[in-house]
Amino acid sequence: xxxxxxxxxxxxxxxDAALIELSSIISLAPALSVKILRVANSSLFGCNQEVTxxxxxxxxxxxxxxxxxxxxxxxxxxxxxxxxVAYSLDQFWRHSVTAAVAAELLSQKLQRDIPDIFLVALLQxxxxxxxLLTKGREYKExxxxxxxxxxxxxxxxxxxxxxxxxxxxxxxFYHWNFPENLFTPVLYHHHPxxxxxxxxxxxxxLFWADQLAEIYTGKKVAEKARQVQxxxxxxxxxxxxxxxxxxxxxxxxxxEIITLFDIDPLDMQPFSQVLxxxxxxxxxxxxxxxxxxxxxxxxxxxxxxxIQKLQDAKNRLTEMVSHDSLTSVYNHRYFQEALEAELxxxxxYRSSVSLVLFDIDYFKLVNDNYGYLVGDMVxxxxxxAIISTVRTNDVVARFGGDEFAIILPSTNREGARTFAEHxxxxxxxxxxxxxxxxxxxxxxxxxxxxxxxxxxxxxDQLIGAADRALYQAKxxxxxxxxxxxx
Numbered sequence: 398x399x400x401x402x403x404x405x406x407x408x409x410x411x412x413d414a415a416l417i418e419l420s421s422i423i424s425l426a427p428a429l430s431v432k433i434l435r436v437a438n439s440s441l442f443g444c445n446q447e448v449t450x451x452x453x454x455x456x457x458x459x460x461x462x463x464x465x466x467x468x469x470x471x472x473x474x475x476x477x478x479x480x481x482v483a484y485s486l487d488q489f490w491r492h493s494v495t496a497a498v499a500a501e502l503l504s505q506k507l508q509r510d511i512p513d514i515f516l517v518a519l520l521q522x523x524x525x526x527x528x529l530l531t532k533g534r535e536y537k538e539x540x541x542x543x544x545x546x547x548x549x550x551x552x553x554x555x556x557x558x559x560x561x562x563x564x565x566x567x568x569x570f571y572h573w574n575f576p577e578n579l580f581t582p583v584l585y586h587h588h589p590x591x592x593x594x595x596x597x598x599x600x601x602x603l604f605w606a607d608q609l610a611e612i613y614t615g616k617k618v619a620e621k622a623r624q625v626q627x628x629x630x631x632x633x634x635x636x637x638x639x640x641x642x643x644x645x646x647x648x649x650x651x652x653e654i655i656t657l658f659d660i661d662p663l664d665m666q667p668f669s670q671v672l673x674x675x676x677x678x679x680x681x682x683x684x685x686x687x688x689x690x691x692x693x694x695x696x697x698x699x700x701x702x703x704i705q706k707l708q709d710a711k712n713r714l715t716e717m718v719s720h721d722s723l724t725s726v727y728n729h730r731y732f733q734e735a736l737e738a739e740l741x742x743x744x745x746y747r748s749s750v751s752l753v754l755f756d757i758d759y760f761k762l763v764n765d766n767y768g769y770l771v772g773d774m775v776x777x778x779x780x781x782a783i784i785s786t787v788r789t790n791d792v793v794a795r796f797g798g799d800e801f802a803i804i805l806p807s808t809n810r811e812g813a814r815t816f817a818e819h820x821x822x823x824x825x826x827x828x829x830x831x832x833x834x835x836x837x838x839x840x841x842x843x844x845x846x847x848x849x850x851x852x853x854x855x856x857d858q859l860i861g862a863a864d865r866a867l868y869q870a871k872x873x874x875x876x877x878x879x880x881x882x883x
Contacts, residue, residue, distance in 0.1 A: 843867030
């Protein structure tokens with residue numbers, strides 16, 4: 398947790414002068430001060446007169462609320478710096494901020510004073526982000542699958558990992574020394590019926606806040622809105638007008654607060670406006686028919702997404718069939734097909750084609766001395782080096798074990814020699830770190846070149862010539878290049 402967040406928690410844990418100390422901490426961070434003032438003047442927490450002083454802003458918001466808002470900005474800013482996430486961080490935080498606003502509005506409408514509800518609602522799904530940061534594309538596929546076929550995400554996570562994102566977030570808050578009224582509700586926010594009695598009211602608000610946020614950040618807007626409206630009316634005795642008013646307020650106030658987190662709210666609109674637009678498209682004023690129109694439109698979009706997913710799956714399958722799973726270069730099967738095609742092309746266009754075969758010198762000793770995992774690391778590092786030396790139309794393949802093959806189209810004998818020497822020196826400079834030690838490797842290379850003629854060039858003859866040259870390189874002392882005769 399960021400240091401300033403720890404200071405804020407320590408400040409509010411003191412009963413005496415907590416307001417003054419909290420104001421002082423916030424004042425030391427200019428960017429945070431600006432955001433707190435803008436929140437105090439927002440329609441969500443705004444007062445009748447403009448607030449320009451941090452101490453007054455904290456006083457108006459209340460120490461607990463000011464603490465929650467400050468922690469929200471500090472933690473989200475810190476976590477938004479993550480890189481290489483296979484998912485949009487803005488999308489995640491857009492949903493989270495909308496849930497936080499929805500929780501605050503719902504607690505106000507129910508006239509309940511629920512401490513830290515904004516902060517807990519904002520961070521309740523933080524466990525999902527933590528899993529995403531460690532599991533990447535694998536977890537994104539779980540999320541994508543659930544977006545089209547809604548099931549219980551927590552159940553799916555337990556099936557795959559043995560734990561769920563509620564547990565991850567709750568444990569994280571515990572290690573951050575958050576009080577129990579923060580980390581316990583998060584543990585049950587998707588299943589409020591399981592929550593301890595003393596936290597049940599707070600957990601229910603978190604649950605409905607997440608559902609309200611899903612209306613504006615999910616994919617099935619019309620269907621979700623109808624479900625949530627009906628559920629809120631049944632759970633809290635709201636009438637249709639009150640439930641629609643709550644839905645609209647969530648969008649209106651979320652747009653304002655989302656921008657304070659430096660996130661684009663996109664085209665978030667109150668649900669009643671969405672329905673009015675649908676009515677204009679239909680030329681009718683009946684809201685229920687407008688919802689049906691939206692659902693039809695969303696069904697078409699879902700079909701397009703499914704088509705795209707099928708295409709993506711096909712592309713991934715093609716890649717799996719043609720590529721080696723460890724090194725990501727082409728596999729032996731693809732190499733055979735590619736070499737045959739290049740030889741036919743060489744005859745058609747009367748151009749040379751060269752084949753480079755090499756294997757790693759004394760690779761068995763690497764596996765024996767360091768283990769197969771280190772051996773795999775050496776193979777992967779060498780594969781990366783090969784890819785960095787070849788042209789876009791060259792074909793790099795794992796021939797088998799520690800042996801690799803490279804097809805060089807439009808390359809004569811001298812060109813193959815130059816390339817092979819460059820490759821040999823490049824690999825010689827690679828070192829793999831293993832427990833503080835460096836593991837180096839060299840390669841022996843054999844090359845063969847097919848010169849264009851009217852006769853069909855035999856694939857097996859070219860492979861055999863390169864293989865014999867490789868054998869000569871190894872017998873001659875290794876870490877060298879031998880060109881096949883002819």
